[in-house]
Every structure is written in C-alpha cells, then in structure tokens.
Amino acid sequence: xxxxxxxxxxxxxxxxxxxxxxxxxxxxxxxxxxxxxxxxxxxxxxxxxxxxxxxxxxxxxxxxxxxxxxxxxxxxxxxxxxxxxxxxxxxxxxxxxxxxxxxxxxxxxxxxxxxxxxxxxxxxxxxxxxxxxxxxxxxxxxxxxxxxxxxxxxxxxxxxxxxxxxxxxxxxxxxxxxxxxxxxxxxxxxxxxxxxxxxxxxxxxxxxxxxxxxxxxxxxxxxxxxxxxxxxxxxxxxxxxxxxxxxxxxxxxxxxxxxxxxxxxxxxxxxxxxxxxxxxxxxxxxxxxxxxxxxxxxxxxxxxxxxxxxxxxxxxxxxxxxxxxxxxxxxxxxxxxxxxxxxxxxxxxxxxxxxxxxxxxxxxxxxxxx
Amino acid sequence: xxxxxxxxxxxxxxxxxxxxxxxxxxxxxxxxxxxxxxxxxxxxxxxxxxxxxxxxxxxxxxxxxxxxxxxxxxxxxxxxxxxxxxxxxxxxxxxxxxxxxxxxxxxxxxxxxxxxxxxxxxxxxxxxxxxxxxxxxxxxxxxxxxxxxxxxxxxxxxxxxxxxxxxxxxxxxxxxxxxxxxxxxxxxxxxxxxxxxxxxxxxxxxxxxxxxxxxxxxxxxxxxxxxxxxxxxxxxxxxxxxxxxxxxxxxxxxxxxxxxxxxxxxxxxxxxxxxxxxxxxxxxxxxxxxxxxxxxxxxxxxxxxxxxxxxxxxxxxxxxxxxxxxxxxxxxxxxxxxxxxxxxxxxxxxxxxxxxxxxxxxxxxxxxxxxxxxxxxxxxxxxxxxxxxxxxxxxxxxxxxxxxxxxxxxxxxxxxxxxxxxxxxxxxxxxxxxxxxxxxxxxxxxxxxxxxxxxxxxxxxxxxxxxxxxxxxxxxxxxxxxxxxxxxxxxxxxxxxxxxxxxxxxxxxxxxxxxxxxxxxxxxxxxxxxxxxxxxxxxxxxxxxxxxxxxxxxxxxxxxxxxxxxxxxx
Numbered sequence: 001x002x003x004x005x006x007x008x009x010x011x012x013x014x015x016x017x018x019x020x021x022x023x024x025x026x027x028x029x030x031x032x033x034x035x036x037x038x039x040x041x042x043x044x045x046x047x048x049x050x051x052x053x054x055x056x057x058x059x060x061x062x063x064x065x066x067x068x069x070x071x072x073x074x075x076x077x078x079x080x081x082x083x084x085x086x087x088x089x090x091x092x093x094x095x096x097x098x099x100x101x102x103x104x105x106x107x108x109x110x111x112x113x114x115x116x117x118x119x120x121x122x123x124x125x126x127x128x129x130x131x132x133x134x135x136x137x138x139x140x141x142x143x144x145x146x147x148x149x150x151x152x153x154x155x156x157x158x159x160x161x162x163x164x165x166x167x168x169x170x171x172x173x174x175x176x177x178x179x180x181x182x183x184x185x186x187x188x189x190x191x192x193x194x195x196x197x198x199x200x201x202x203x204x205x206x207x208x209x210x211x212x213x214x215x216x217x218x219x220x221x222x223x224x225x226x227x228x229x230x231x232x233x234x235x236x237x238x239x240x241x242x243x244x245x246x247x248x249x250x251x252x253x254x255x256x257x258x259x260x261x262x263x264x265x266x267x268x269x270x271x272x273x274x275x276x277x278x279x280x281x282x283x284x285x286x287x288x289x290x291x292x293x294x295x296x297x298x299x300x301x302x303x304x305x306x307x308x309x310x311x312x313x314x315x316x317x318x319x320x321x322x323x324x325x326x327x328x329x330x331x332x333x334x335x336x337x338x339x340x341x342x343x344x345x346x347x348x349x350x351x352x353x354x355x356x357x358x359x360x361x362x363x364x365x366x367x368x369x370x
Numbered sequence: 371x372x373x374x375x376x377x378x379x380x381x382x383x384x385x386x387x388x389x390x391x392x393x394x395x396x397x398x399x400x401x402x403x404x405x406x407x408x409x410x411x412x413x414x415x416x417x418x419x420x421x422x423x424x425x426x427x428x429x430x431x432x433x434x435x436x437x438x439x440x441x442x443x444x445x446x447x448x449x450x451x452x453x454x455x456x457x458x459x460x461x462x463x464x465x466x467x468x469x470x471x472x473x474x475x476x477x478x479x480x481x482x483x484x485x486x487x488x489x490x491x492x493x494x495x496x497x498x499x500x501x502x503x504x505x506x507x508x509x510x511x512x513x514x515x516x517x518x519x520x521x522x523x524x525x526x527x528x529x530x531x532x533x534x535x536x537x538x539x540x541x542x543x544x545x546x547x548x549x550x551x552x553x554x555x556x557x558x559x560x561x562x563x564x565x566x567x568x569x570x571x572x573x574x575x576x577x578x579x580x581x582x583x584x585x586x587x588x589x590x591x592x593x594x595x596x597x598x599x600x601x602x603x604x605x606x607x608x609x610x611x612x613x614x615x616x617x618x619x620x621x622x623x624x625x626x627x628x629x630x631x632x633x634x635x636x637x638x639x640x641x642x643x644x645x646x647x648x649x650x651x652x653x654x655x656x657x658x659x660x661x662x663x664x665x666x667x668x669x670x671x672x673x674x675x676x677x678x679x680x681x682x683x684x685x686x687x688x689x690x691x692x693x694x695x696x697x698x699x700x701x702x703x704x705x706x707x708x709x710x711x712x713x714x715x716x717x718x719x720x721x722x723x724x725x726x727x728x729x730x731x732x733x734x735x736x737x738x739x740x741x742x743x744x745x746x747x748x749x750x751x752x753x754x755x756x757x758x759x760x761x762x763x764x765x766x767x768x769x770x771x772x773x774x775x776x777x778x779x780x781x782x783x784x785x786x787x788x789x790x791x792x793x794x795x796x797x798x799x800x801x802x803x804x805x806x807x808x809x810x811x812x813x814x815x816x817x818x819x820x821x822x823x824x825x826x827x828x829x830x831x832x833x834x835x836x837x838x839x840x841x842x843x844x845x846x847x848x849x850x851x852x853x854x855x856x857x858x859x860x861x862x863x864x865x866x867x868x869x870x871x872x873x874x875x876x877x878x879x880x881x882x883x884x885x886x887x888x889x890x891x892x893x894x895x896x897x898x899x900x901x902x903x904x905x906x907x908x909x910x911x912x913x914x915x916x917x918x919x920x921x922x923x924x925x926x927x928x929x930x931x932x933x934x935x936x937x938x939x940x
Contacts, residue, residue, distance in 0.1 A: 050909075051908075051909025051910060052909065054908065054909045054910035055909045055910050056724075056726075153726055154726075156724055157724060157725040157726070158723060158724060158725075159722060159723060159724060159725055162721075162722045162723055164721060164722055166718050166719045166721070167718070167778075167779045169778050169779055169780070169829060170715055170718060170719055170779060172829065172830050172833075172835075173715050173780075173833050173835065173836070174835040174836035175712075175716065175836055176712070176836050176858070188723075188724070191720050191723060191724070192723075192724045192727065193910070194717075194737075196716040196717070196719075196720055197713045197716050197717045197720075197734065197737070197738075198713070198912065198913075199912075200709070200712040200713055200715075200716055200836075201716065202716070202719075203720075210720070210723060213719060213720070216719070217719060220719075223835035223836065224835045224836040224837075225835075226836070227836070309909035309910065312912060313912055316912040324858060360907040360914075361907055361908065361911045361912055361913055361914040361916070361917075362912070362913070362914055
C-alpha cells in the first residue's frame with residue numbers, strides 16, 4: 001500500500017502501528033484491516049470531488065464520489081500479478097501432466113487457488129463499487145483522515161453561528177434571479193462556492209434554509225417583478241414537483257418566470273451508480289411525463305451524484321440560456337421560452353438540456369451577466 | 371491637448387527640458403518659466419500658456435467645466451480661489467513667489483493625472499509619469515507592492531506608483547509644498563447626504579435630467595462637432611441625447627465584435643432613434659493583436675481591462691474622421707448604482723455562513739475584480755512573494771470606503787467604485803487612449819454637481835429592487851428606445867478569451883508570456899501561466915472569459931515592464 005506523502009510502498013507487516021515504515025507518517029486507512037479504501041484512493045476521491053482543490057463540496061458529494069470510484073480503485077498490480085502467476089502455474093502444471101509428469105499437477109492446483117484468491121479480491125472490490133457510505137460512516141472516515149493528514153479545506157462546514165447580519169437596507173433591494181433547492185445541502189454547495197456572488201442570485205431551500213436570512217431574502221425577491229427562478233432538485237417525486245409548487249405559490253413568487261432545471265429522470269444518464277430504489281409510488285397528479293413516471297416508480301437519484309463543479313456549471317448553463325425578456329425580441333413569454341428550448345409545463349418551464357450533459361465554462365451572449 | 375511639469379527647489383540644469391522632451395505627444399509647442407524657487411514646463415497643441423505675473427505663476431493642463439478661454443490666467447488671477455465649484459479634467463501647478471509655496475491640484479475625479487516625487491529637498495511633478503522618469507538624476511526602483519495590487523485590481527490603485535517614491539496625487543486634492551514640507555487637503559469629497567425632497571420620485575427625475583444636461587453642456591465649450599463612443603447601453607445613449615439637446619453635432623462610434631456582439635443591435639437602435647451618424651469599428655483578434663503594442667506605448671501604467679485596446683481603436687476612428695473631442699458614458703454605474711454593485715449585495719446578504727470562507731466585506735470586494743486575488747500562491751514565484759510587502763495592503767486601501775458607519779451600504783460600494791474603478795482605472799485609461807490620437811476626452815457623468823446630486827438621492831432611486839440606475843432610466847425613458855433604457859445590462863462584453871487564445875495572438879502571447887519571457891521576468895510560475903494559455907477548463911470557473919481577462923492582465927504588465935522598467939531602471 002502506497003504512502004501518499006513519500007509515495008513508497010509497504011506491506012502489512014512493515015506497517016506496524018499504522019505508520020509508513022519509510023517516512024513514519026500515519027495512514028488513515030488500511031484495506032487489509034477492513035477499511036473500504038486506501039489513503040491513495042480516498043485522496044484521489046478528494047481531488048476529484050474538489051476539482052483539485054478549487055471547488056468546495058458537501059459530504060454527500062464525497063459519498064457519491066467514493067461510490068463512483070469503488071473501494072480501493074481498480075485492481076492493483078498485486079492482484080494482476082496473482083492472476084498472472086496463478087494462470088502460469090495452471091498452464092505449466094497441465095503441460096507437465098500432458099507429458100507424463102503428473103507431480104506438476106500440484107502446480108496447477110496451486111495456480112487454481114491463486115486464481116480463486118485474485119477473483120475474490122476483485123469481486124470484493126466490484127461489490128463495493130456503487131455502495132454508498134452512510135453519513136455517519138463518512139463522518140467517521142473524515143475524522144480519521146483529518147487525524148492522520150489534515151482536514152480537507154474544501155469541505156463545506158457550516159459555522160455554528162453566523163457572525164454578522166446583513167444591513168437592514170438590503171431588504172429594499174433584490175436579485176435578478178433565484179435558485180430554490182429541495183435540499184439545504186445544495187444551498188450550501190452553491191453559496192460556499194460563491195454562486196450567489198458570481199451570478200447575482202439568491203439561493204434558498206424550499207424548506208426555509210438559510211434560516212437567519214430566509215425571510216429577508218424572500219422579501220427581497222418580491223421586490224423584483226421580473227425575477228427568474230430556477231428550481232434545482234433531486235430526481236425524486238418531491239423534487240420534480242418543486243417547480244410547480246413555486247410557480248403556484250403566491251407566497252413564494254407573486255410574479256416570476258419559474259424554470260425547472262432538474263434533476264429530472266431524463267438527466268440521469270451516466271448517474272446509474274447513484275440510483276437508489278424508489279420507496280413510494282408517484283402520485284396520480286404529479287407533474288411528470290409517462291416516461292418520467294415509469295422511471296420514478298423504480299428509482300430515485302440525488303443531485304449530489306453529480307460532481308460539484310458540474311452542478312455549478314450546468315446550473316449556470318441553464319441560467320445563461322434562459323430567455324432574456326428585457327430584449328423585447330419576443331411577443332410573449334411562451335415565444336421567448338420556446339426560443340430558449342424550454343418545455344412548457346403547468347405555469348412553469350422545464351429545461352430538458354442544461355443538466356443532461358457535461359458543461360464547461362462558457363462565454364458570450366447571455367453569459368455577459370455578472 | 372496639454373501637459374505640465376516642473377519642480378520646486380533646486381535641480382540640475384536641463385531637468386525641465388528633459389521632462390518636456392519625454393512628453394512631446396502632448397503638443398508640439400513648449401514653454402518653460404523659471405522663477406526663484408520654481409520652474410514650470412508646459413506643452414500644448416493649442417494656444418494655452420503658463421500664466422504669470424510678478425507674484426505667481428500657474429501652469430494648467432486640461433480643461434475646466436464650464437470652459438474658459440485661458441484657464442491658467444483665469445485661475446491665477448483668482449488665486450487662492452474657491453475650490454468648491456472647481457470642475458473639469460485638469461492638472462494644475464501654482465507657485466507663489468512671496469510665500470515660496472507650490473500648490474498642485476487635480477480635477478475632482480481624476481480624468482487627468484498628476485504625479486510627484488520628493489528628492490533632495492526638491493519636489494518634482496508632472497501630469498505624465500514619463501516626464502518624471504526622464505529626470506536624469508532621479509533613482510528608480512520598482513515597487514513590487516504596486517505590481518501586487520495591480521494583479522488584484524487590473525490597474526494600479528491608490529497613490530503609490532510602481533516606482534518607489536513616486537506618488538500620484540489623488541483626485542479632488544490640493545497638495546502644498548513649502549519650506550520642504552508637504553501637505554495635502556481634500557477640496558472635494560463625496561458623502562451620502564440624503565435629501566428628503568428627493569423622496570418624491572418625479573422631482574428627483576426632473577432634477578437629474580436637468581443637472582446631467584448641464585453637465586454635458588458645460589463640457590462642450592466652443593466645440594460643436596464631437597465624437598461619442600456609443601455602446602448601446604443607457605449611459606452612452608443618454609450622453610448622446612444631452613449632446614444633441616446642447617446643440618452639438620454628434621458622431622457616434624461603436625464597436626462591432628461581429629458574431630460576438632452583444633450590444634450591436636442596441637447601439638444601432640440608439641443611433642437611429644437619435645438620428646446621429648454612426649461609424650462601426652470592427653474588432654477581431656487580428657485587429658486587437660495588431661494594435662496591442664501601439665496602444666501599450668500610450669499607457670503610462672499597466673491597465674488590464676480588455677476594453678483598453680478597443681478604446682484605442684475607437685480613438686483612431688474618431689481622429690481619422692477629423693474630430694478632436696470625444697465624449698463617453700463612463701460613470702453611470704458608479705454614480706447611479708449599476709450592475710457592478712449587485713454581487714456585493716449578494717455577498718453581504720449571505721456573508722459568514724461557512725468555515726474557511728472570506729468573511730470580510732473587503733475580501734469579497736477584492737474578489738469581485740476576478741483577477742488574481744486568492745491565486746497568489748499559485749501565480750507568484752517565491753522570489754516575487756518576498757518582495758510584495760506585508761499582508762493587508764489591499765484591504766487597507768479599501769478601509770476608508772467600506773468601514774461600517776451611518777451611511778448606506780450602497781453608498782459605501784459606490785464610493786469605493788468611484789475612487790478605485792473610476793479614478794484609478796476608467797478615467798486615466800480612457801484619457802490615455804483618447805490622447806493617443808490627440809483627442810480631448812470629456813466624461814459628463816463624472817461631473818461634480820451630478821455626483822453630489824446622486825449622493826443626495828435615496829438609495830432606492832438608484833437600485834430599485836433589482837433595477838439598477840433606476841432614476842436615470844426614469845429620466846431617459848421617453849427620450850430613448852426601450853431597449854437602451856430597460857434592457858438588462860452587464861457591461862461591455864469583449865470576447866477576450868477567444869481573442870487571446872486565437873492563432874492571431876500566438877506570436878504576441880509567446881513573446882510576452884512564453885516560458886522564456888516568464889522565467890526571465892522571474893515574477894510568476896511558468897506552469898501556472900502555461901496552464902492559463904492552454905485554455906483548460908477550470909473546475910471553479912463558469913465563465914470562460916476569466917481566462918482571457920487574466921491573461922490580458924499579465925500581457926499588459928509585461929508590455930508595461932518592457933517599456934517603463936527595463937528601459938529606465940538603474
């Protein structure tokens with residue numbers, strides 16, 4: 001098992017006390033002791049989920065990143081070597097037996113044992129892939145990681161108390177757009193990555209988070225009669241109903257253009273590893289298509305299955321492609337929405353594309369904002 | 371066009387001649403007046419001269435608003451005059467013979483610059499930095515702290531210039547130098563003083579319209595044919611309206627970014643509605659690359675805003691059309707609460723929620739420039755890091771503007787924007803790019819009375835919900851097409867990343883930011899710059915233009931270093 005500090009390998013016996021025998025620094029994990037991953041694999045997951053330290057993430061993102069990668073990662077050289085040696089022993093044993101040296105069949109037997117052992121290790125890893133750690137499990141692993149290395153700086157941790165309240169004057173202003181999420185963790189992901197700052201965007205959860213400014217921000221949003229609202233949610237029944245709830249709630253938005261960005265079932269290609277079984281049937285009157293109903297009857301999928309940078313970039317893509325009604329190009333809202341490729345639903349619009357595929361940084365046109 | 375320079379004290383013979391020789395672009399005619407204790411130098415294309423009598427001498431570079439025929443003489447006669455009404459685009463130097471006292475003064479917002487340096491009991495000064503750098507005996511060392519700030523802001527903020535000891539007089543200030551002692555006082559400050567009469571919206575709208583109209587008229591002088599840089603946004607279109615109402619013959623010049631254009635239709639619509647002739651200035655990567663070095667020749671400080679070279683091209687077009695005065699619409703965002711204020715409001719609402727986040731207002735403000743704040747460890751070489759000085763300098767710059775007090779949050783942000791973005795970036799850069807073509811620049815929105823008015827209006831007339839510049843929109847809605855007034859505006863969008871990463875830019879990019887150049891300069895880590903130049907998609911960036919903006923900052927810095935440091939340092 002390689003040490004991520006000195007990059008040197010060591011076997012279990014040499015790692016007495018859980019330390020690298022070369023640099024004496026501690027390991028956080030050891031699969032030979034039952035941990036599901038090595039330090040290298042965990043570190044790689046941290047790099048991937050954080051975009052090499054540039055993007056902040058919530059714990060759910062890391063849970064899915066670990067599940068995406070699968071345990072200790074691909075079969076290492078050791079397992080490949082076991083397979084190769086086992087195969088060679090079987091081959092030579094059989095060749096010997098074919099030439100009348102039946103004693104060499106012992107080699108074949110030994111080879112079969114090695115092949116079975118290699119297969120067991122690989123299967124064990126494949127069985128791990130797709131399994132989601134629970135939140136308490138991840139908390140424990142992160143605690144151990146912090147103790148052996150250091151706490152990952154990109155992990156989003158809420159402050160116990162917010163240090164300053166915004167000036168009362170700000171309630172008179174507003175935002176150009178708002179993102180309403182079904183989960184507070186998604187709100188954290190966006191805020192901690194400065195999405196609100198970069199896009200002049202309010203970010204709230206449908207459940208009232210962040211509590212200390214929820215009422216203020218909702219008041220501010222009512223100050224903009226030309227507000228754009230983007231619903232961002234898991235691919236669940238509840239999530240797929242969010243945009244409709246927002247569009248039909250006067251308490252939320254007396255007048256706003258509401259766009260359902262997703263995650264809807266049609267956006268989940270590539271996220272199969274993150275599918276969870278559905279636990280309830282879709283209500284008869286749920287605002288979903290027949291195809292979506294069929295999917296939702298069987299599955300759910302959390303938005304956190306997407307890497308944080310992709311959640312942010314795809315959401316931005318949805319915002320940048322929303323119709324700019326101030327241009328006066330379109331005779332009415334429906335025409336503007338159609339031009340932007342939005343599908344009309346009941347009082348709101350569905351963006352079928354923004355979350356569907358990988359997004360990169362973009363430029364030009366509506367990107368001008370911010 | 372004019373410029374001034376000089377010294378108070380003792381200097382070697384020929385100093386002022388050397389200073390004037392460095393600024394020939396400001397006029398073919400020069401004049402030197404030497405009196406006991408002081409020598410003034412002056413360059414001009416026009417009829418102006420240094421004013422003098424037996425008691426005082428005064429050199430004046432620029433224009434007053436309202437204009438007068440001989441501003442130097444008019445001011446000298448009234449000296450010491452009431453500064454409370456002084457406005458325009460100027461730098462001046464006054465020497466009193468009886469008091470043996472020097473006074474230096476700059477316009478309220480900083481359209482014209484004024485630099486000074488004290489050396490061996492003598493104070494040298496000039497409206498152009500080049501003139502100071504031409505003084506033979508003046509030691510010059512690079513001030514890395516100023517470069518460090520430039521990399522955050524994309525311009526050099528504050529009074530400390532990139533040469534140790536050389537300072538820039540802040541706008542709206544008067545400097546006196548007497549008996550070897552230097553003192554500065556403000557003659558113009560902007561402070562929020564809300565006037566309850568302007569709670570009545572109609573009154574506010576009428577007064578804004580009237581004061582803005584007068585601000586424009588005051589800057590016309592006897593010129594009738596003027597160029598206007600028309601972007602299609604509210605501000606420049608409004609200036610077009612006021613110029614027409616003042617009887618000017620307006621010629622619009624607009625940038626055409628081709629398929630990358632965001633505001634072309636709006637610019638066309640405004641010109642058509644106002645019935646003013648419009649010339650399009652095509653902008654492509656090839657055009658920008660071709661003009662880059664010539665534009666950089668005219669910039670005395672590094673300016674990392676991608677709009678710099680397009681402005682240079684606009685000036686070229688206006689000059690080619692035979693015009694000598696240009697108006698622009700800069701200032702609307704700073705005075706009336708433009709879209710640039712909105713990120714700070716969002717940041718303030720959600721501040722302080724997470725561990726490891728910048729919690730202070732100053733840090734968010736620095737981040738709002740989207741250049742290298744927060745990337746120092748990745749960009750700076752270890753050697754460069756040791757030279758930039760103690761931490762906290764950038765936040766210290768912001769402290770006078772952003773500290774909590776009784777004034778509104780919006781007024782804090784606007785004051786910071788006016789002082790930094792306006793005075794240290796927008797105005798001196800625009801003036802440099804206009805004067806490169808012999809054009810006189812006028813910026814009517816940066817008018818003293820208009821600014822005072824803007825700070826008397828209730829904040830909600832500036833940012834009304836999410837509607838920025840609300841009172842200006844109300845004032846102009848019957849005078850301009852709806853698309854120019856009510857369209858959501860987000861700044862001029864120069865497709866800088868496409869340009870800088872295009873094949874047309876490769877030779878320039880290689881020359882200025884190739885590995886050899888970066889290693890030779892020693893400021894930055896070559897790998898970081900190579901990664902920027904590769905245009906790689908970054909996980910933490912949603913906007914591709916950040917790549918181009920950052921590269922542009924670095925290219926401009928290297929171009930400036932070659933002109934002003936490599937050739938002049940001893």
